[in-house]
Amino acid sequence: MRTVNLFILCLSATLTAPALAGGVQIGRTRVIYDINKKEVELALINRDRELPWLVQSWVDTGDGKTRGPFIITPPLFRLDAQKEQSLRITWTGAPLAEDRESMLYLNVRTIPANEKGSEDKNVLRLIFKTRLKLFFRPAALAGTPAETCKNLSFSRSGNTLIVTNGGPYYSVFESLQLGATRLDNIELVAPKSQAQFALPTNTSGNNVSWRCVTDYGNASAAFSAALQAH
Numbered sequence: 001m002r003t004v005n006l007f008i009l010c011l012s013a014t015l016t017a018p019a020l021a022g023g024v025q026i027g028r029t030r031v032i033y034d035i036n037k038k039e040v041e042l043a044l045i046n047r048d049r050e051l052p053w054l055v056q057s058w059v060d061t062g063d064g065k066t067r068g069p070f071i072i073t074p075p076l077f078r079l080d081a082q083k084e085q086s087l088r089i090t091w092t093g094a095p096l097a098e099d100r101e102s103m104l105y106l107n108v109r110t111i112p113a114n115e116k117g118s119e120d121k122n123v124l125r126l127i128f129k130t131r132l133k134l135f136f137r138p139a140a141l142a143g144t145p146a147e148t149c150k151n152l153s154f155s156r157s158g159n160t161l162i163v164t165n166g167g168p169y170y171s172v173f174e175s176l177q178l179g180a181t182r183l184d185n186i187e188l189v190a191p192k193s194q195a196q197f198a199l200p201t202n203t204s205g206n207n208v209s210w211r212c213v214t215d216y217g218n219a220s221a222a223f224s225a226a227l228q229a230h
Contacts (some may be wrong), residue, residue, distance in 0.1 A: 023048030024055065024079060024110045024128075029217035031106055031134040033070075033091060041086040042106070042132075046079045053079050054111040057087055059104050059134060068104040069094030070134070091136070100168040100191035102136040135170060145169040149212035150223050152189065154178075155230040161197045162230065165189040171212050174219040178227075179205015 027043035034040075046053055056076045059068035069092040079085050089106070096102045110128045148167025155162045161178065163186070165171055172188040181203045189195045209224040 023051065023112065024053050026108060026130060026132070028132070030132055031089065032215050033089065033134060033136045035137060035139050039088050039090045041088055043084060043086050044079060045084045046081055048081050050081050052081060052113045055079050056109040058107050060107060061104055069096065096136050098138045100141070101170050103170055104134045104136065106132045106134045141168040143167055145215060146220055148191070149220055152210070153228055154208045154225065155228045157230045159199050161199050162194060163189045163197070164194045165191055167191055174211040174213045176210045178203055178208050181205070
């Protein structure tokens, strides 16, 4: 009997804890690429006690298709059971914004090896694909990510919440609440920009409270402010 392989793609986007992509643990929930660094490393650990896993990695610009200006070394490798390997991420030097952060995505695809003795069996194989945000941070940006988060401003127009980010860093929300309503549909606001989000029906209140995700993947201090006049 010939082996039948069924591939299931599991997509994981924003991560709030170290990801376990099948048997492979990814050491961080986001990657901060400081332009002053020659390269950035991301540790991967195979937690499987027996099987090796195949690991493939690349960076895209956010559309899932266009490759970003970063080289991953090694791009494809075997990670044996209970072993650790670091991905080395290097910027190619291609132009990116100099007055604010750029956000791209690091993709890590992990595929398990076949178990011994399964050659003549129908086998269900799972392919895990994890996407981590990669923030490219130019030199000499004003302030800090925490200050950018703290200084966000909020206003409302009808059933739309307007979030203004005047700082040079991305603000990714760990939590966001207007009045008594938790707003789980709002993920982030880009630097030096304004974003609009539809509010759930019957959302009321004039006070906004929020936390952002820090460079280390945990929650920032809590901030609060009243809605500004629109």
